[in-house]
Amino acid sequence: MAADEDLLIGAAKRERRNRRSGRNLILALVVAAVCAVIGWALVFRVRGFVKAIPFLPLGTVTSWLLIFGIAAFVIAGLIVAGALVLANPRKRWGDPVAGACPACGSWTLRQDTVAPGSGSLRNAPKGVVTLCDTKGCAYASANVTTASRAG
Numbered sequence: 001m002a003a004d005e006d007l008l009i010g011a012a013k014r015e016r017r018n019r020r021s022g023r024n025l026i027l028a029l030v031v032a033a034v035c036a037v038i039g040w041a042l043v044f045r046v047r048g049f050v051k052a053i054p055f056l057p058l059g060t061v062t063s064w065l066l067i068f069g070i071a072a073f074v075i076a077g078l079i080v081a082g083a084l085v086l087a088n089p090r091k092r093w094g095d096p097v098a099g100a101c102p103a104c105g106s107w108t109l110r111q112d113t114v115a116p117g118s119g120s121l122r123n124a125p126k127g128v129v130t131l132c133d134t135k136g137c138a139y140a141s142a143n144v145t146t147a148s149r150a151g
């Protein structure tokens with residue numbers, strides 16, 4: 001089915017573009033920064049504020065704030081670590097493929113398994129896409145392993 005192949009090639013090119021631009025990494029770092037700010041606020045700001053209010057069960061409230069704050073810091077750290085491993089723009093899309101590109105003749109083919117919309121679209125196709133990494137070369141081919149179910 002040509003439609004499936006077009007869909008997979010489109011998804012692969014989007015993935016590669018996102019990685020090159022580092023957009024995934026920037027997004028992850030923004031989320032991590034927000035988590036760190038929340039953690040910092042909970043641990044250092046809100047806690048002092050709550051302590052200033054009389055007649056509050058301080059022990060419970062402040063220890064929970066501390067736990068949530070530390071959890072937010074840990075999440076921030078995990079996001080940064082995960083982003084650096086998964087979304088590193090220096091890590092190129094796909095795995096190198098042996099052989100010359102049929103379009104430009106360079107040994108710059110790379111391939112990766114693509115499953116667009118996995119999770120959200122249950123009838124989305126899955127397959128292995130081969131793209132050429134040479135600038136200006138538009139060679140792309142897809143090998144559908146799981147065809148999309150019609151309907």
Ligand SMILES: [Zn+2]
Nearest residue numbers: 101104132137
């Ligand atoms: Zn090429």
